[in-house]
Amino acid sequence: MVMVLRLLGRRVISLVPLVLGIILFVFTVMQFSKTDPAVAVFADAPVSADQLEQFRQEHGLNDPFFIKYFVFVGLVIQGQLGKSLATGESVVNMISTALPLTLQLTFLGLIIALSAAFILGTVSAIYRDRWPDQLIRIITLLGVAAPSFWIALLLVQWLAIDNPIFPSSRYINPGDSFSGWLQSMTLPALSLAFPIAAQMTRIIRTSMVEELDRDYVRTARGGGLHPVVVVGRNVLRNALINPLNVLGLRVGYLMGGAVVIEQMFNLPGMGQVMIEGVKNNEPAIVQGAVLTIALGFVVINLIVDILSMIANPKLRSHTA
Incomplete structure (x- = not known):
């Protein structure tokens, strides 16, 4: 039992840099996408450039890379994963369904x-x-x-x-x-x-x-x-x-x-x-x-x- 607890402790400790690394990797890959999230959300609705820019500001899409990264890390610590930009649905709910x-x-x-x-x-x-x-x-x-x-x-x-x-x-x-x-x-x-x-x-x-x-x-x-x-x-x-x-x-x-x-x-x-x-x-x-x-x-x-x-x-x- 002691050995199992030791193994669990080691894995929990190693989990922290693993999670941070996974998030950083996905964040980096997503930066290469040519799709603008704001444009994707309003693909079927006529909106002006000012409205798109306002949407980006409200959802932090214009924030620097590392600010967005640490904001998401903070959400993970709280047991949250953010929300869909298009529907506003919680990502946790989407994952718990799928x-x-x-x-x-x-x-x-x-x-x-x-x-x-x-x-x-x-x-x-x-x-x-x-x-x-x-x-x-x-x-x-x-x-x-x-x-x-x-x-x-x-x-x-x-x-x-x-x-x-x-x-x-x-x-x-x-x-x-x-x-x-x-x-x-x-x-x-x-x-x-x-x-x-x-x-x-x-x-x-x-x-x-x-x-x-x-x-x-x-x-x-x-x-x-x-x-x-x-x-x-x-x-x-x-x-x-x-x-x-x-x-x-x-x-x-x-x-x-x-x-x-x-x-x-x-x-x-x-x-x-x-x-x-x-x-x-x-x-x-x-x-x-x-x-x-x-x-x-x-x-x-x-x-x-x-x-x-x-x-x-x-x-x-x-x-x-």
């Missing part, structure tokens, strides 16, 4: 990816250098090379257009219909999961092969223990430590990929919020969305680190 869908997509994709990787990686290691292993290695090679958006296009063509089994651009709330929600999320989740499943399969296979070659496995088999007992009781537990260590980075990839996949399937998640913010040059929206995703990445990696400490006694003693 974030649940992104989390649903991320974790559904994670469940699919880990389930497939665990089965394929284990089978590939047990049947090493035989035809099941060769077939799985070919599939994983294709999966690693194929980006999520390309997989999404293929799935839409095969399973939504040619064979209309799943919807391609409709979201159903799980509270309204769980089966409908599962149908609407299947293609996006598969698109996200396929590359991650391929990567994790290769990692699990490598770890399993190394573990199967250890002396204790030969001793257990020589003692008459059934291979299933040896693999299930000892090999799997030890072999899954290394894949667990890299899982956090893969989950971060899932969250980032979800932003793109949501746009392709017209899902009202964080991707839609971020794209609208970029399109209309709304710094508060973009900063809030990027900051939320980055914090989610940090939290997920913290959880993975804690799980790794629980699973690996050597890591616990090293951390202490």
Whole structure:
């Protein structure tokens, strides 16, 4: 428990410069936008140059870069992220509405990816250098090379257009219909999961092969223990430590990929919020969305680190 608290303390301390750096990066990138936020807000309304200038003054758009930066940092400290220039809606409210869908997509994709990787990686290691292993290695090679958006296009063509089994651009709330929600999320989740499943399969296979070659496995088999007992009781537990260590980075990839996949399937998640913010040059929206995703990445990696400490006694003693 003490070690976990130490780890939490270190991560909280490191979170401060991370948040400041993320905000500074997004602020800097947004400065290169050619879209004037004031013009974007009044795109469909005839306004004079004086009215535009007054709007910029009222919302601090003419303030120097670092003043705008520290104003936003102050809002973050207060638990706020500003408001949309166009609608006046709180960015926190916009994110709280969109974030649940992104989390649903991320974790559904994670469940699919880990389930497939665990089965394929284990089978590939047990049947090493035989035809099941060769077939799985070919599939994983294709999966690693194929980006999520390309997989999404293929799935839409095969399973939504040619064979209309799943919807391609409709979201159903799980509270309204769980089966409908599962149908609407299947293609996006598969698109996200396929590359991650391929990567994790290769990692699990490598770890399993190394573990199967250890002396204790030969001793257990020589003692008459059934291979299933040896693999299930000892090999799997030890072999899954290394894949667990890299899982956090893969989950971060899932969250980032979800932003793109949501746009392709017209899902009202964080991707839609971020794209609208970029399109209309709304710094508060973009900063809030990027900051939320980055914090989610940090939290997920913290959880993975804690799980790794629980699973690996050597890591616990090293951390202490």
